[in-house]
Amino acid sequence: MQRDTExxxxxxxxxxxxxRPPSEAYSLLIRATRNCPWNRCLFCHLYxxxxxxxxxxxxxxxxxxxxxxxRDKIVEASHKLGYGGNVQLAAASxxxxxFSDICLRNVALFLYGGGESVFLQDSNTxxxxxxxxxxxxxxxxxxxxxISRVTTxxxxxxxxxxxxxxxxxxxxxxxxxxxxxxxxxxxxLLEYMQKGTTSEQQIAAGQKLNEAGFSLxxxxxxxxxxxxxxxxxxxxxxxxLNAVNPEFIRLRSLQVSPTMPLWAHVQDxxxxxxxxxxxxxxxxxMIEGLEVTSEFKSxxxxxxxxxxxxxxxxxxDRLLSIIRxxxxxxxxxxxxxxxxxxxxxxxxxxxxQETGRHDRVQESIRRIRERxxxxxxxxxxxxxxxx
Numbered sequence: 482m483q484r485d486t487e488x489x490x491x492x493x494x495x496x497x498x499x500x501r502p503p504s505e506a507y508s509l510l511i512r513a514t515r516n517c518p519w520n521r522c523l524f525c526h527l528y529x530x531x532x533x534x535x536x537x538x539x540x541x542x543x544x545x546x547x548x549x550x551x552r553d554k555i556v557e558a559s560h561k562l563g564y565g566g567n568v569q570l571a572a573a574s575x576x577x578x579x580f581s582d583i584c585l586r587n588v589a590l591f592l593y594g595g596g597e598s599v600f601l602q603d604s605n606t607x608x609x610x611x612x613x614x615x616x617x618x619x620x621x622x623x624x625x626x627x628i629s630r631v632t633t634x635x636x637x638x639x640x641x642x643x644x645x646x647x648x649x650x651x652x653x654x655x656x657x658x659x660x661x662x663x664x665x666x667x668x669x670l671l672e673y674m675q676k677g678t679t680s681e682q683q684i685a686a687g688q689k690l691n692e693a694g695f696s697l698x699x700x701x702x703x704x705x706x707x708x709x710x711x712x713x714x715x716x717x718x719x720x721x722l723n724a725v726n727p728e729f730i731r732l733r734s735l736q737v738s739p740t741m742p743l744w745a746h747v748q749d750x751x752x753x754x755x756x757x758x759x760x761x762x763x764x765x766x767m768i769e770g771l772e773v774t775s776e777f778k779s780x781x782x783x784x785x786x787x788x789x790x791x792x793x794x795x796x797x798d799r800l801l802s803i804i805r806x807x808x809x810x811x812x813x814x815x816x817x818x819x820x821x822x823x824x825x826x827x828x829x830x831x832x833x834q835e836t837g838r839h840d841r842v843q844e845s846i847r848r849i850r851e852r853x854x855x856x857x858x859x860x861x862x863x864x865x866x867x868x
Contacts, residue, residue: 494547494584495511495512495543495544495545495547495548495584496512496536496540496544497510497512497583497584497587497602498510498512498515498516498602498603499527499602499603500527500602500603500604501600501602502600502632502634502660502698502731503780503781504698504731504778504780505598505600505632506590506594507590507591507593507594507595507598508591508594508598508599508600508630508632509548509587509588509591509596509598509599509600509625509628510587510599510600510602511541511544511545511548511599511600511601511602511617511621512536512541512544512601512602512603513536513541513601513602513603513606513609513614513617513633514533514534514535514536514602514603514604514605514606514608514609515531515532515533515534515535515536515603516528516531516532516533516534516603516604517533517603517604517605518533518604518605518608518636519605519636519638519677520533521675521677522664522674522675522676522677523673523674523675523741523742523743523746524664524674524702524705524735524737524741524743525741525742526738526740526741526868527604528603528604529740529742535608535609538613538616538617541617541620542616542617542620545617545620545621545624545625546624547584548584548588548624549624549625551584551585551588552588552591552592552596552625555568555571555572555575555588555589555592556568556571558571559571562574568592568596569592569593569595571592572589572590572592572593573593575589576589576590576593596625596627596628597627597628597629597630598628598629598630598631598632599621599625599628599630599631599632600631600632600633601617601631601632601633601656602633602634603634604634604636605634605635605636605639606633606634606635607633607635607636607639607640607643607651607659608635608636608639611643611647611650611651614651614654614656615650615651615654618631618651618654618655618656619654619655621655622654622655628655629657630657630658631655631656631657631658632656632657632658632659632660633656633658633659633660634659634660634661634662635659635660635661635686636661636662636677636678637661637663637678637682637683637685637686637687638677638678638682638686639686640659640661640686640687640689640690641682641685641686641689643689645689645692645693648689648690648693648695649693649694651693652693652694652695656695657695657696658695658696658697658698658728659690659695659696659697659698660698660700661686661687661690661697661698661699661700662700663683663699663700663701663718663721663722664676664700664701664702664705665701665702665705665706665714665717665718666680666683666717666718666719666720666721666722667680667706667710667713667714667716667717667718668680668717669710669713670705670706670710670713670714673710674705674743680717680720680721683721683725684721684724684725687699687721687724687725687727688724688725691725691726691727696728696729697725697727697728697729698727698728698729698730698731699722699725699727699729699730699731700731700732700733701718701722701730701731701732701733701767702732702733702734702735703732703734703735703760703763703764703767704734704735704754704755704759704760704763705735706755707752707753707754707755708753708754708755708759709752709753711755711759711763714763715763715766715767715770716770718767719766719767719770719771722767722771722773722775723770723771723772723773726773726774726775727773727775728775728776729775729776729778730771730773730775730776730777730778730793731778731779731780731781732764732777732778732779732781732784732789733781733783733784734760734781734783734784734785735754735755735760736783736861736864736865736867736868737754738865738868740868756857757785757815757819757857757860758808758815760785761785761786761804761807761808762808764786764789764804765801765804765805765808768789768793768797768800768801768804769797769801771793771794771797772794773793773794774792774793774794775792775793776790776791776792776793777789777790777791777792777793777796777800778790782867783864783867783868785818785819785822786803786804786807786830787828787829788803788828788829788830789803789804803830806830807830814833816846816856817833817839817842817843817846818830818833819860820842820845820846820856820859820860821833821838821839821842823860823863823864824842824845824863826838826841826842827842
């Protein structure tokens with residue numbers, strides 16, 4: 482059997498949603514719901530022309546079974562193609578081929594990553610009836626007995642309205658981690674952004690999920706307050722995080738693109754964006770005020786200082802020192818780092834010490850200015866590609 486025809490033979494089909502967290506890159510994706518039941522947040526570009534719907538348990542179970550059959554075929558192929566039963570090598574071989582079956586690619590990625598994690602799509606799986614979600618989790622455990630982690634997104638509003646007993650049932654059935662978009666803990670900003678929740682509801686949801694035994698991952702959006710609400714955004718977000726003490730705090734710095742409702746507010750001047758340096762200062766102030774035992778992560782390409790991550794509180798001084806190093810640089814050097822990061826030439830501040838890279842970025846800045854363009858605007862357009 483030729484390897485370049487193996488992808489065609491393995492083709493199957495199940496439904497996939499549009500997104501998953503970056504940390505779930507190697508997770509099997511199972512779509513439990515379609516789109517977002519709220520779908521009003523000004524900073525979100527997804528789902529705007531779609532309607533939310535619950536999928537039936539039978540549909541989801543068929544998808545789980547289809548993914549399991551595809552897994553079995555790849556395992557079988559790992560023997561037939563001369564990999565001695567090494568499933569990861571067989572999956573890697575499939576991934577190196579050019580084919581359009583996104584379901585097969587997802588299962589291959591899942592197996593290549595060890596076949597241990599599943600992410601339930603789309604934006605708010607906890608909205609399902611508890612018995613239905615438990616049934617889905619039980620089917621996953623039956624078809625994929627070696628998985629160690631099942632995760633999903635949830636809105637704080639939904640989690641807060643589940644009873645503690647329901648959440649414990651769901652956790653016992655196998656859902657391990659909840660990814661939740663906190664964004665901000667500042668009530669006036671939550672209202673402005675049409676988030677559909679309050680800071681106290683966020684705290685109630687987070688504390689209840691912790692009590693039920695979930696690993697909670699809270700996403701925070703530096704820059705979301707713009708210039709007008711920056712102070713309240715940082716202060717109240719820090720307060721909520723301290724009250725919840727999630728296992729993970731993940732940064733997702735604000736980037737406004739024309740596909741977002743917030744774009745119109747930027748264009749008419751009613752919302753003034755923070756500069757890259759202002760956003761870094763927000764992160765600094767937040768870290769200084771945090772009293773948590775959380776993993777602090779900056780694992781999205783939209784963030785400027787991706788090296789600002791570690792375990793709190795023990796790594797707090799180190800994280801703040803990285804931020805001080807950046808803010809203490811001359812204006813032109815900070816601009817050089819900003820553009821170099823967006824060009825993919827820098828990952829950390831120390832990368833600037835490599836003369837060739839630094840000179841290449843500086844030459845790009847010179848050319849941008851020479852043609853009459855604004856460097857900050859060029860950086861913004863590059864960042865738009867990352868959304």
